[in-house]
Amino acid sequence: MPKVFITGTAGFIGFHLAKELLSFGYEVVGFDGMTDYYDVELKRRRHAMLLQNPEFSAVEGRLEDFDLLRETALNAKPDVIVHLAAQAGVRYSLENPRSYIESNLVGTFNVMEVARELSVGHLLMASTSSVYGGNTEMPFDEKQRTDTPLTLYAATKKANEHMAHSYAHLWKIPTTMFRFFTVYGPYGRPDLALFKFVRAALAGEAIDVYNHGDMSRDFTYVGDLVRSIRLLIECPPEAAADPADIPEWDSLSPVAPFRTVNIGNGDCVKLLDFISETEKALGIPIRKNMMDMQQGDVPATWANSDVLFNLTGFRPNTPISKGVQDFVDWYREYYD
Ligand SMILES: NC(=O)c1ccc[n+]([C@@H]2O[C@H](COP(=O)([O-])OP(=O)(O)OC[C@H]3O[C@@H](n4cnc5c(N)ncnc54)[C@H](O)[C@@H]3O)[C@@H](O)[C@H]2O)c1
Numbered sequence: 001m002p003k004v005f006i007t008g009t010a011g012f013i014g015f016h017l018a019k020e021l022l023s024f025g026y027e028v029v030g031f032d033g034m035t036d037y038y039d040v041e042l043k044r045r046r047h048a049m050l051l052q053n054p055e056f057s058a059v060e061g062r063l064e065d066f067d068l069l070r071e072t073a074l075n076a077k078p079d080v081i082v083h084l085a086a087q088a089g090v091r092y093s094l095e096n097p098r099s100y101i102e103s104n105l106v107g108t109f110n111v112m113e114v115a116r117e118l119s120v121g122h123l124l125m126a127s128t129s130s131v132y133g134g135n136t137e138m139p140f141d142e143k144q145r146t147d148t149p150l151t152l153y154a155a156t157k158k159a160n161e162h163m164a165h166s167y168a169h170l171w172k173i174p175t176t177m178f179r180f181f182t183v184y185g186p187y188g189r190p191d192l193a194l195f196k197f198v199r200a201a202l203a204g205e206a207i208d209v210y211n212h213g214d215m216s217r218d219f220t221y222v223g224d225l226v227r228s229i230r231l232l233i234e235c236p237p238e239a240a241a242d243p244a245d246i247p248e249w250d251s252l253s254p255v256a257p258f259r260t261v262n263i264g265n266g267d268c269v270k271l272l273d274f275i276s277e278t279e280k281a282l283g284i285p286i287r288k289n290m291m292d293m294q295q296g297d298v299p300a301t302w303a304n305s306d307v308l309f310n311l312t313g314f315r316p317n318t319p320i321s322k323g324v325q326d327f328v329d330w331y332r333e334y335y336d
Pocket of ligand 1: 007008009010011012013014031032033034035037043061062063064083084085086087088089102103107126127128129179180181182183184189
Protein backbone atom coordinates (compact mmCIF):
# COMPACT_ATOMS: atom_id res chain seq x y z
CA MET A 1 0.00 0.00 0.00
CA PRO A 2 1.38 3.45 -0.80
CA LYS A 3 2.33 5.81 1.97
CA VAL A 4 0.38 9.06 1.73
CA PHE A 5 1.33 12.51 3.02
CA ILE A 6 -1.81 14.59 3.54
CA THR A 7 -1.85 18.30 4.35
CA GLY A 8 -4.89 19.55 6.28
CA THR A 9 -5.60 16.34 8.24
CA ALA A 10 -7.18 18.26 11.13
CA GLY A 11 -9.61 19.82 8.65
CA PHE A 12 -12.99 18.49 7.61
CA ILE A 13 -12.03 16.72 4.38
CA GLY A 14 -8.47 15.80 5.41
CA PHE A 15 -9.80 14.06 8.54
CA HIS A 16 -12.29 12.00 6.54
CA LEU A 17 -9.73 11.18 3.86
CA ALA A 18 -7.16 10.02 6.41
CA LYS A 19 -9.82 7.82 8.07
CA GLU A 20 -10.83 6.35 4.70
CA LEU A 21 -7.24 5.59 3.66
CA LEU A 22 -6.32 4.11 7.04
CA SER A 23 -9.35 1.81 6.84
CA PHE A 24 -8.00 0.55 3.48
CA GLY A 25 -4.57 -0.18 4.96
CA TYR A 26 -2.62 2.90 3.82
CA GLU A 27 -0.05 4.51 6.08
CA VAL A 28 -0.82 8.21 6.50
CA VAL A 29 1.36 11.11 7.62
CA GLY A 30 -0.56 14.31 8.32
CA PHE A 31 0.46 17.96 8.43
CA ASP A 32 -1.78 20.76 9.70
CA GLY A 33 -1.28 24.25 11.11
CA MET A 34 -4.44 24.23 13.30
CA THR A 35 -5.31 27.69 12.04
CA ASP A 36 -7.92 29.58 14.05
CA TYR A 37 -10.26 30.25 11.09
CA TYR A 38 -12.77 28.16 13.05
CA ASP A 39 -12.97 26.17 16.31
CA VAL A 40 -9.49 24.73 16.93
CA GLU A 41 -10.93 22.31 19.51
CA LEU A 42 -12.86 20.54 16.71
CA LYS A 43 -9.62 20.23 14.73
CA ARG A 44 -7.78 18.80 17.74
CA ARG A 45 -10.58 16.28 18.32
CA ARG A 46 -10.33 15.13 14.69
CA HIS A 47 -6.56 14.65 15.00
CA ALA A 48 -6.93 12.87 18.33
CA MET A 49 -9.31 10.37 16.71
CA LEU A 50 -6.90 9.71 13.85
CA LEU A 51 -3.99 9.27 16.25
CA GLN A 52 -5.72 6.24 17.77
CA ASN A 53 -4.59 4.38 14.65
CA PRO A 54 -0.85 3.48 14.84
CA GLU A 55 -0.57 3.85 11.05
CA PHE A 56 -1.27 7.59 11.44
CA SER A 57 1.20 10.22 12.58
CA ALA A 58 1.05 13.98 12.26
CA VAL A 59 3.12 17.12 12.60
CA GLU A 60 1.65 20.48 13.52
CA GLY A 61 3.01 23.25 11.31
CA ARG A 62 2.28 25.91 8.73
CA LEU A 63 2.70 25.36 5.02
CA GLU A 64 4.58 28.66 4.89
CA ASP A 65 7.28 27.14 7.15
CA PHE A 66 9.10 25.52 4.25
CA ASP A 67 11.89 23.99 6.36
CA LEU A 68 9.44 22.16 8.64
CA LEU A 69 7.20 21.07 5.77
CA ARG A 70 10.20 19.79 3.82
CA GLU A 71 11.73 17.99 6.79
CA THR A 72 8.40 16.32 7.65
CA ALA A 73 7.78 15.17 4.10
CA LEU A 74 11.36 14.02 3.51
CA ASN A 75 11.29 11.98 6.72
CA ALA A 76 7.99 10.43 5.69
CA LYS A 77 9.14 9.60 2.12
CA PRO A 78 5.56 9.32 0.81
CA ASP A 79 4.64 7.77 -2.54
CA VAL A 80 1.71 10.15 -2.87
CA ILE A 81 0.93 13.68 -1.61
CA VAL A 82 -2.64 14.90 -1.15
CA HIS A 83 -2.64 18.65 -0.52
CA LEU A 84 -5.86 19.81 1.14
CA ALA A 85 -4.66 22.43 3.65
CA ALA A 86 -5.75 25.88 2.57
CA GLN A 87 -7.48 28.99 3.67
CA ALA A 88 -10.95 27.87 2.61
CA GLY A 89 -14.22 29.81 2.54
CA VAL A 90 -15.61 32.05 -0.17
CA ARG A 91 -16.99 34.84 2.02
CA TYR A 92 -14.02 35.17 4.38
CA SER A 93 -11.84 36.09 1.40
CA LEU A 94 -13.48 39.51 1.40
CA GLU A 95 -12.56 40.02 5.07
CA ASN A 96 -9.04 38.60 5.22
CA PRO A 97 -7.65 38.34 1.68
CA ARG A 98 -4.02 38.17 2.83
CA SER A 99 -4.50 34.78 4.50
CA TYR A 100 -5.43 33.34 1.06
CA ILE A 101 -2.23 34.62 -0.50
CA GLU A 102 -0.13 33.20 2.33
CA SER A 103 -1.74 29.77 2.71
CA ASN A 104 -2.93 29.11 -0.83
CA LEU A 105 -0.21 30.66 -2.97
CA VAL A 106 2.96 30.49 -0.84
CA GLY A 107 1.77 27.32 0.95
CA THR A 108 0.89 25.46 -2.25
CA PHE A 109 4.16 26.48 -3.87
CA ASN A 110 6.01 24.96 -0.90
CA VAL A 111 4.07 21.70 -1.26
CA MET A 112 4.91 21.58 -4.98
CA GLU A 113 8.61 22.11 -4.23
CA VAL A 114 8.53 19.17 -1.81
CA ALA A 115 6.71 17.02 -4.38
CA ARG A 116 9.41 17.88 -6.91
CA GLU A 117 12.27 17.02 -4.54
CA LEU A 118 10.64 13.71 -3.61
CA SER A 119 9.59 12.88 -7.21
CA VAL A 120 6.30 11.59 -5.84
CA GLY A 121 4.31 9.15 -7.95
CA HIS A 122 1.19 11.30 -7.73
CA LEU A 123 0.42 14.78 -6.41
CA LEU A 124 -3.28 15.48 -5.80
CA MET A 125 -4.47 18.93 -4.75
CA ALA A 126 -7.74 20.61 -3.85
CA SER A 127 -9.29 23.20 -6.11
CA THR A 128 -12.92 24.23 -6.03
CA SER A 129 -16.11 24.63 -8.04
CA SER A 130 -15.64 28.36 -7.32
CA VAL A 131 -13.16 28.47 -10.24
CA TYR A 132 -16.21 28.26 -12.55
CA GLY A 133 -16.98 31.77 -11.22
CA GLY A 134 -19.24 33.64 -13.60
CA ASN A 135 -19.83 30.68 -15.94
CA THR A 136 -23.51 30.04 -16.63
CA GLU A 137 -23.42 26.93 -18.83
CA MET A 138 -24.53 24.00 -16.63
CA PRO A 139 -23.48 21.47 -15.58
CA PHE A 140 -19.90 22.70 -15.23
CA ASP A 141 -17.40 20.49 -16.96
CA GLU A 142 -13.63 20.52 -16.66
CA LYS A 143 -13.03 21.64 -20.24
CA GLN A 144 -14.98 24.87 -19.88
CA ARG A 145 -12.87 28.00 -19.65
CA THR A 146 -12.50 29.22 -16.08
CA ASP A 147 -11.38 32.80 -16.58
CA THR A 148 -13.96 34.63 -14.48
CA PRO A 149 -13.21 34.07 -10.76
CA LEU A 150 -15.51 36.18 -8.57
CA THR A 151 -13.48 36.10 -5.33
CA LEU A 152 -9.84 36.09 -4.33
CA TYR A 153 -10.41 32.58 -2.91
CA ALA A 154 -11.39 31.34 -6.38
CA ALA A 155 -8.50 33.27 -7.94
CA THR A 156 -5.94 31.64 -5.61
CA LYS A 157 -7.33 28.18 -6.40
CA LYS A 158 -7.26 28.88 -10.14
CA ALA A 159 -3.68 30.08 -9.71
CA ASN A 160 -2.92 26.78 -7.91
CA GLU A 161 -4.22 24.87 -10.94
CA HIS A 162 -1.91 26.84 -13.26
CA MET A 163 1.07 26.54 -10.89
CA ALA A 164 0.56 22.79 -10.67
CA HIS A 165 0.24 22.45 -14.43
CA SER A 166 3.61 24.14 -14.94
CA TYR A 167 5.31 21.80 -12.42
CA ALA A 168 3.63 18.76 -13.93
CA HIS A 169 5.01 19.82 -17.30
CA LEU A 170 8.50 20.85 -16.16
CA TRP A 171 9.21 18.13 -13.62
CA LYS A 172 6.94 15.35 -14.89
CA ILE A 173 4.98 15.19 -11.65
CA PRO A 174 1.70 13.30 -12.30
CA THR A 175 -0.83 15.76 -10.90
CA THR A 176 -4.58 15.65 -10.29
CA MET A 177 -6.47 18.80 -9.27
CA PHE A 178 -9.85 18.13 -7.69
CA ARG A 179 -12.66 20.63 -8.03
CA PHE A 180 -14.86 19.98 -4.99
CA PHE A 181 -18.53 20.97 -4.98
CA THR A 182 -20.06 22.07 -1.60
CA VAL A 183 -19.01 19.23 0.66
CA TYR A 184 -21.07 18.40 3.76
CA GLY A 185 -21.31 15.68 6.41
CA PRO A 186 -20.39 14.76 9.99
CA TYR A 187 -17.44 16.59 11.59
CA GLY A 188 -18.16 19.35 9.07
CA ARG A 189 -16.98 22.93 8.96
CA PRO A 190 -18.75 25.38 11.29
CA ASP A 191 -18.62 28.14 8.64
CA LEU A 192 -20.62 26.13 6.09
CA ALA A 193 -24.37 26.32 5.55
CA LEU A 194 -25.62 23.05 7.04
CA PHE A 195 -23.64 23.51 10.26
CA LYS A 196 -24.94 27.06 10.62
CA PHE A 197 -28.54 26.02 9.90
CA VAL A 198 -28.52 23.24 12.49
CA ARG A 199 -26.77 25.30 15.14
CA ALA A 200 -29.19 28.22 14.70
CA ALA A 201 -32.29 26.01 14.55
CA LEU A 202 -31.40 24.20 17.78
CA ALA A 203 -30.75 27.55 19.49
CA GLY A 204 -34.17 28.80 18.31
CA GLU A 205 -32.52 31.44 16.10
CA ALA A 206 -33.37 32.40 12.52
CA ILE A 207 -31.02 31.56 9.63
CA ASP A 208 -29.93 33.95 6.88
CA VAL A 209 -31.10 32.80 3.43
CA TYR A 210 -29.27 34.64 0.69
CA ASN A 211 -30.63 35.77 -2.68
CA HIS A 212 -34.08 35.23 -1.11
CA GLY A 213 -33.55 31.50 -1.42
CA ASP A 214 -33.05 31.60 -5.19
CA MET A 215 -29.80 29.59 -5.08
CA SER A 216 -28.82 26.03 -5.96
CA ARG A 217 -25.82 23.95 -5.04
CA ASP A 218 -24.42 20.56 -5.99
CA PHE A 219 -24.13 19.23 -2.41
CA THR A 220 -21.57 16.41 -2.12
CA TYR A 221 -21.56 14.01 0.80
CA VAL A 222 -18.10 13.75 2.39
CA GLY A 223 -18.13 9.92 2.36
CA ASP A 224 -18.58 9.95 -1.43
CA LEU A 225 -15.92 12.62 -1.78
CA VAL A 226 -13.19 10.76 0.09
CA ARG A 227 -14.05 7.53 -1.70
CA SER A 228 -13.55 9.41 -4.98
CA ILE A 229 -10.17 10.68 -3.80
CA ARG A 230 -9.09 7.20 -2.72
CA LEU A 231 -9.95 5.84 -6.17
CA LEU A 232 -8.28 8.77 -7.94
CA ILE A 233 -5.03 8.17 -6.03
CA GLU A 234 -4.75 4.99 -8.10
CA CYS A 235 -5.19 6.94 -11.39
CA PRO A 236 -2.08 9.11 -11.82
CA PRO A 237 -2.27 10.97 -15.12
CA GLU A 238 0.21 9.90 -17.78
CA ALA A 239 1.41 12.41 -20.35
CA ALA A 240 -0.22 11.81 -23.72
CA ALA A 241 2.21 10.48 -26.35
CA ASP A 242 0.01 12.15 -28.96
CA PRO A 243 -2.62 14.71 -27.84
CA ALA A 244 -4.86 13.42 -30.65
CA ASP A 245 -5.19 10.17 -28.67
CA ILE A 246 -6.77 11.85 -25.61
CA PRO A 247 -10.38 10.64 -25.43
CA GLU A 248 -13.12 13.22 -25.89
CA TRP A 249 -14.30 12.88 -22.28
CA ASP A 250 -10.85 13.32 -20.74
CA SER A 251 -9.58 16.59 -19.20
CA LEU A 252 -5.93 15.48 -19.50
CA SER A 253 -3.56 18.27 -20.52
CA PRO A 254 -2.09 17.87 -24.01
CA VAL A 255 1.37 18.86 -22.69
CA ALA A 256 1.69 17.50 -19.14
CA PRO A 257 0.67 14.59 -16.90
CA PHE A 258 -2.02 16.84 -15.43
CA ARG A 259 -5.77 16.59 -15.11
CA THR A 260 -8.60 18.47 -13.35
CA VAL A 261 -11.47 16.38 -11.97
CA ASN A 262 -14.85 17.60 -10.71
CA ILE A 263 -16.06 15.80 -7.61
CA GLY A 264 -19.75 16.57 -7.24
CA ASN A 265 -23.00 14.74 -6.80
CA GLY A 266 -24.29 15.73 -10.24
CA ASP A 267 -27.49 17.23 -8.77
CA CYS A 268 -28.48 20.87 -8.66
CA VAL A 269 -30.42 21.14 -5.36
CA LYS A 270 -32.44 24.26 -4.55
CA LEU A 271 -31.33 25.89 -1.29
CA LEU A 272 -34.91 25.94 0.04
CA ASP A 273 -35.23 22.17 -0.60
CA PHE A 274 -31.97 21.64 1.28
CA ILE A 275 -33.35 23.66 4.19
CA SER A 276 -36.58 21.58 4.11
CA GLU A 277 -34.48 18.40 4.39
CA THR A 278 -32.71 19.94 7.38
CA GLU A 279 -36.08 20.72 9.03
CA LYS A 280 -37.21 17.13 8.41
CA ALA A 281 -34.03 15.69 9.87
CA LEU A 282 -34.27 17.95 12.95
CA GLY A 283 -38.04 17.54 13.29
CA ILE A 284 -38.50 21.31 13.81
CA PRO A 285 -39.22 24.26 11.52
CA ILE A 286 -36.45 26.80 10.91
CA ARG A 287 -37.14 30.56 10.88
CA LYS A 288 -35.64 32.33 7.88
CA ASN A 289 -34.32 35.85 7.29
CA MET A 290 -34.57 36.43 3.55
CA MET A 291 -31.46 38.37 2.47
CA ASP A 292 -30.01 39.81 -0.75
CA MET A 293 -27.25 38.02 -2.65
CA GLN A 294 -23.85 38.23 -0.96
CA GLN A 295 -20.92 39.84 -2.72
CA GLY A 296 -18.85 37.29 -4.65
CA ASP A 297 -21.47 34.53 -4.38
CA VAL A 298 -22.70 32.53 -7.37
CA PRO A 299 -26.38 31.60 -7.82
CA ALA A 300 -25.77 27.95 -8.77
CA THR A 301 -23.20 25.15 -9.03
CA TRP A 302 -23.68 21.80 -10.71
CA ALA A 303 -20.98 19.26 -11.61
CA ASN A 304 -20.59 17.08 -14.63
CA SER A 305 -18.81 14.11 -13.02
CA ASP A 306 -18.13 12.07 -16.17
CA VAL A 307 -14.33 12.40 -15.91
CA LEU A 308 -14.42 11.00 -12.37
CA PHE A 309 -16.73 8.20 -13.46
CA ASN A 310 -14.71 7.28 -16.55
CA LEU A 311 -11.52 7.12 -14.48
CA THR A 312 -12.83 5.32 -11.40
CA GLY A 313 -16.21 3.74 -12.23
CA PHE A 314 -17.72 5.70 -9.33
CA ARG A 315 -19.79 8.85 -8.94
CA PRO A 316 -21.06 10.42 -5.73
CA ASN A 317 -24.66 9.39 -5.19
CA THR A 318 -25.70 9.89 -1.55
CA PRO A 319 -29.13 11.59 -1.51
CA ILE A 320 -29.35 14.75 0.60
CA SER A 321 -32.07 13.15 2.75
CA LYS A 322 -29.52 10.60 4.02
CA GLY A 323 -26.53 12.94 4.13
CA VAL A 324 -28.36 15.65 6.07
CA GLN A 325 -29.76 13.09 8.53
CA ASP A 326 -26.23 11.74 9.13
CA PHE A 327 -24.99 15.25 9.83
CA VAL A 328 -27.84 16.04 12.23
CA ASP A 329 -27.33 12.75 14.11
CA TRP A 330 -23.62 13.48 14.44
CA TYR A 331 -24.23 17.10 15.54
CA ARG A 332 -26.67 16.08 18.26
CA GLU A 333 -24.33 13.44 19.62
CA TYR A 334 -21.22 15.61 19.43
CA TYR A 335 -22.66 18.74 21.01
CA ASP A 336 -24.97 17.14 23.61
N1 LIG B 1 -15.52 21.87 2.13
C1 LIG B 1 -15.88 22.27 0.90
O1 LIG B 1 -17.08 22.36 0.58
C2 LIG B 1 -14.82 22.60 -0.13
C3 LIG B 1 -15.25 22.97 -1.42
C4 LIG B 1 -14.29 23.27 -2.37
C5 LIG B 1 -12.95 23.18 -2.08
N2 LIG B 1 -12.55 22.85 -0.82
C6 LIG B 1 -11.10 22.77 -0.55
O2 LIG B 1 -10.84 21.54 0.08
C7 LIG B 1 -9.74 21.66 0.98
C8 LIG B 1 -10.14 21.16 2.36
O3 LIG B 1 -11.26 21.92 2.82
P1 LIG B 1 -11.97 21.65 4.20
O4 LIG B 1 -13.42 21.89 4.00
O5 LIG B 1 -11.50 20.39 4.81
O6 LIG B 1 -11.40 22.91 5.03
P2 LIG B 1 -10.85 22.98 6.54
O7 LIG B 1 -10.68 24.44 6.82
O8 LIG B 1 -11.73 22.19 7.45
O9 LIG B 1 -9.45 22.27 6.45
C9 LIG B 1 -8.26 22.92 6.05
C10 LIG B 1 -7.18 22.57 7.06
O10 LIG B 1 -5.98 23.20 6.61
C11 LIG B 1 -5.32 23.79 7.72
N3 LIG B 1 -4.59 24.95 7.21
C12 LIG B 1 -5.11 26.08 6.66
N4 LIG B 1 -4.12 26.92 6.31
C13 LIG B 1 -2.96 26.30 6.65
C14 LIG B 1 -1.59 26.68 6.56
N5 LIG B 1 -1.23 27.85 6.03
N6 LIG B 1 -0.66 25.80 7.00
C15 LIG B 1 -1.02 24.60 7.53
N7 LIG B 1 -2.30 24.20 7.66
C16 LIG B 1 -3.25 25.05 7.23
C17 LIG B 1 -6.39 24.18 8.70
O11 LIG B 1 -5.92 24.20 10.04
C18 LIG B 1 -7.46 23.11 8.46
O12 LIG B 1 -7.37 22.08 9.41
C19 LIG B 1 -9.34 23.13 0.94
O13 LIG B 1 -8.28 23.26 0.04
C20 LIG B 1 -10.59 23.82 0.41
O14 LIG B 1 -10.28 25.04 -0.25
C21 LIG B 1 -13.46 22.55 0.16
